Amino acid sequence: MSLTDRLLLxxxxxxxxxxxxxxxxxxxIKIDWISFMEIQPSYKPMENPLPVPALSVPIEGAAYIPGMxxxxxxxxxxxxxxxxxAQLYNIHCSHCHGLTGQGDGPIAPFLEKRKPANLxxxxxxxxxxxxxxxVISNGVPGSMPALNENxxxxxxxxxxxxxRTLKP
Ligand code: HEC
Known part of the structure; x- marks a missing residue:
């Protein structure tokens, strides 16, 4: 084997x-590769909600005015x-508050800090x-999620x- 062959090997x-x-x-070892897809003004999931743009008009009318x-x-x-x-309640509330509103939905046993209220x-x-x-809009901090986005x-x-129809 010649020297060059050896060096090549x-x-x-x-x-x-x-x-x-x-x-x-x-x-x-993560080499930061330049990704042009990343450099763009798009809004990424799980980022904080964007503030409402100035001069925009809510199409449903103001839900409520804070402080009023x-x-x-x-x-x-x-x-x-x-x-x-009824339909929306069954989808968005019943898993915590129960189908009849007694606070006995299937998730209730797993909530440790506060149990869902009996509606x-x-x-x-x-x-x-x-x-x-x-309460539905803002939730209850620490126990019930805000549902204004849902x-x-x-x-x-x-x-x-x-x-109101859930009275016993
Ligand atoms: C993830 C579970 C969960 C979901 C979903 C949920 N809630 Fe609740 N809710 C709770 C818990 C827990 C409480 C008790 C809060 C406390 O006492 O601190 C509560 C409390 C309440 C209260 C009483 C608040 C008060 O000040 O006494 C109302 C009214 C209520 N929920 C309505 C609803 C409605 C209507 C929906 C559906 C649009 C809903 N909740 C969805 C968990 C949930």
Whole structure:
């Protein structure tokens, strides 16, 4: 074997070893590759909600004005509202508050800090429609999630109307 052949062989083996080491270390040695897909103004999932753009007009009307107290229910509790409310309640609330509102949904046993409120109780039923609307919109910090992103303003009032039918 000539000297150049040997050098070539050593070189090839070294390259192979280097390749294998790279294969196993790709997760550890992260080379920041320039990705042009990443450099763009798009909005990434799980980022904080964007502030409302200046001069924008809410298409549903303002849900409520913070600091002005509980809003007044603009949706009459007619057949359509109650049907929509029942449907939305079953989708968005019943897994915690139970199908009949007793606070006994399938998730309730797993909530350790606070149990879902019994919606048929006087404590809840004595609250105003607007107060219930605010609970659905903002949740209860630390125990109930805010559902304003899941339910439109109209949806929330329908659910409020439906909660009124949950009296025992
Ligand atoms: C992830 C579970 C969960 C979901 C989903 C949920 N809630 Fe709750 N809710 C709770 C818990 C827990 C409480 C008790 C809060 C406390 O006492 O700290 C509560 C409390 C309440 C209260 C009483 C608040 C008060 O101030 O007494 C109302 C009313 C209510 N929920 C309505 C709803 C409605 C309507 C929905 C569906 C649109 C809903 N919740 C969805 C867990 C949930």
């Amino acid at each position: 050593i070189g090839a083996v070294a390259l192979l070893l280097f390749g294998i080491v790279l294969l196993f270390s790709y997760d550890i 107290g509980a809003p007044v229910n603009p949706i009459p509790a007619d057949e359509i509202s109650l049907a929509r409310g 048929t109780s006087d404590v809840v039923q004595n609250k105003s429609d607007g107060a219930l609307f605010l 339910l439109t303003v109209r949806d929330r009032w329908d659910v409020v109307n439906y909660i």
